[in-house]
Amino acid sequence: MNMEEKRAPHVLIFPFPxxxxxxxxxxxAELLCHSSIEVTFLNTHHNxxxxxxxxxxxxxxxxFPGLFQHESISDGAPEDHPRPSGFLPDLTDVMKMNSIMSPHLRNLILNIRDDPGRSPVTCIICDGLMTFAIDVANELRIKSIAFRTISASCFWAYLCYPHFQDDKDLDEKALSVPGMEKENFFFRRRDLPGFSRQFPENPLISDSVLELCIKETFNSARASALILNTIEDLESPFLAQIRTKFQKVYSIGPLHSFAKNLRTATKDQTHNHNGLWExxxxxxxxxxxxxxxSVVYVSFGxxxxxxxxxxxxxxxxxxxxGYRFLWVRRPGLVSGEEDSDIITGERGFVVKWAPQEEVLxxxxxxxxxTHSGWNSTLESMAAAVxxxxxPNSADQPxxxxxxxxxxxxxxxxxxVxxxxxxxxxxxxxxGGGGGEMGRSTAEIADLFRKSVVEGGSSYSDFQDLVKDLKSN
Structure with missing residues (x-):
């Protein structure tokens, strides 16, 4: 046992904006606070x-008194800058944003260290698209963990991307998956990460964005571990490939189901809303x-x-x-238009933003x-919908x-x-998708439920994460 007193765990969580x-x-952050780990959540001023x-x-x-605090830093753009739809920074300028944020992050951690009323940061959990934070952690001799918010299947596709060859045949087989030969499953070119293809109506797509995603994917390996919001039994072939390139992988999804279980256990009726829209x-x-x-829910994220x-x-x-539908029609959904009267009708109900987990x-x-974003996909599978x-871009295809x-x-x-x-x-x-779809949705929803309770794979991985964070 060292003479020096062991430092209490204090995790700084830093998401992509x-x-x-x-x-x-x-x-x-909520789950870590439940585990008595101090958390500082760092956001951009805008978000x-x-x-x-x-x-x-x-x-x-x-x-969680004494366990959770907010901090914010500039994303490099002026406050009155018209952020693109979804309030992301200009993705083609992310590296510039990172160079601006890096010294702010370093100074924030040093200020926390010098504050007698706060515990020093012992680990940075940074978004896998913000790997400059790993460099800051290394400089300050702090543990770092990368968190990628995409599926294991997509993360693995990014790892394989440098080996792809350009070809105009979008239905050509592009990527086989080791361990899935019996299922005869493979990705076509049209199924590869959406940044690899040009969509004229979407200004977020460019070669520089693809290069950034690939670069940051490989840079994530410089962290001490990788967190993925997924389930071992759901994506085991992809996770097996990822583990050949990373020191440690925590598969701890679905996080929203984890949090829901904890609230139920503690009789907490708090509504979980993490969004940037009302x-x-x-x-x-x-x-x-x-x-x-009877209702079709429509939302494109x-x-x-x-x-x-x-x-x-x-x-x-x-x-x-002929079916009823609930459609999320957020501002900016239609290119070049702030509003449209096309979505009307007696069988439909339209809102600007919905409490999606409750809706599903x-x-x-x-x-x-759905646009097949990973959050939406996890929430839909957990609800057996x-x-x-x-899909439109990024990990969605x-x-x-x-x-x-x-x-x-x-x-x-x-x-189409x-x-x-x-x-x-x-x-x-x-109409039930021929019966197989109903069986599959029920089986995966059950798999999700089992993964986040004691004895489940995600539960075990999360306990390992907490143990590692507390070990310092």
Whole structure:
């Protein structure tokens, strides 16, 4: 035993400034506080203000006196800068943002160290797209852990990306998965991370963005460990490949189910909202008046941008299907338009933002038309709601492929946007998907439930993470 007193664990959590990233890492902060680990949650000034404005973060974390604090730093852009849809920084300028944030991060950690009223930071859990924080941690001799908020399947695809060859045939086999030969599962070129393809209507897509994602993926290996919000039994072939390149991998998903279990156990009725948009909870009242499994929920996340033509085709396909629907129509969803009157109708209910986890868990919801973001996918699988996947960029094409072809819990509708296909797909999924889809969604939802309780793989990995954080 060292003469020096062992330092209490104090984790600084630093997400990439995007809604999906903040959502997962804030949930992780809650879980660590439940485990008596002090947490400082570091956000950009812009997103910190939005969290305070639109969420109950203050009251939620008031349950952990002395264990949770906020901090914020500049993202390098002036406060009046018109952030793109979803409030991400300009992704093509991320490296500039990182160079600006790096000295601020270093100074913040030093200031905490010099503050007699606070414990020094013992570990940085940084977003895997913010790996400059690993360099800061190394300089200050602090443990660092990278957290990637994408699926293991997509993370592995990024690791393999330098080996891909350019080819215009999008249906050509591009990537096999070791250990999955019996399932005959593979990725086509059209299933690769969306940054590898050009989408004229989406200004976030560029070669520099792809290069950044690949670079940061490999840089993540410089941390002492990697956290993924996934389930061992769901993505074991991908995790096995990732573990050949990383010292330690914690598979601790789904985080939202973990947090829900803890709140239930402690009889905590606090609503979990980690978003940067104001929720319209009137949609829950509307859902209460609908028959069971009669509503199609439609949401394309916080950054997807549609053309007016795409919106029209999706809309008419839904209307022609004959089913009721709840559509999230956030500002900025349609390229070049702030508003559109196309989404109307007596069978539909439209909100700017919805409490998605509660919506997917509602008895009235029978299917989810989604952009296949990882948070949305996890929440849908946990609720046993089948998906109609219409991916747009980043990890979404990868996820839609495994949802449709590997896990059989939805239909991959990528690269198709015509009303007849939308109508046919909605009817198929709402009609039960031939029976197999219903069985698969129930089995995976059960797998999720088992993973986050004592004895489950995610529960065990989380306990290992807590133990390692406390060991210093």
């Amino acid at each position: 995007g809604q999906g990233h903040i959502h997962q890492m804030l949930t992780l 910190h203000k939005r969290l305070l404005q639109f969420t109950n973060i203050q009251s939620r974390f008031a349950r 929720e319209d909870r009137s949609c829950l009242t509307w859902l209460d008046s609908q028959p069971p499994k 916080s950054i997807t941008v549609l053309t007016r033509s795409q919106l029209s085709e999706l809309w008419h396909g839904l209307v022609n299907s 868990g509602h008895r009235a919801v029978g299917a989810f038309v 089948p998906m109609i996947c219409w 990868v996820i839609s492929r495994v949802v449709g072809e590997l896990w059989k819990v939805g239909v991959d509708m990528k690269d 946007c015509d009303r007849s296909t939308v109508e046919e797909t909605v009817r198929y999924v709402m």
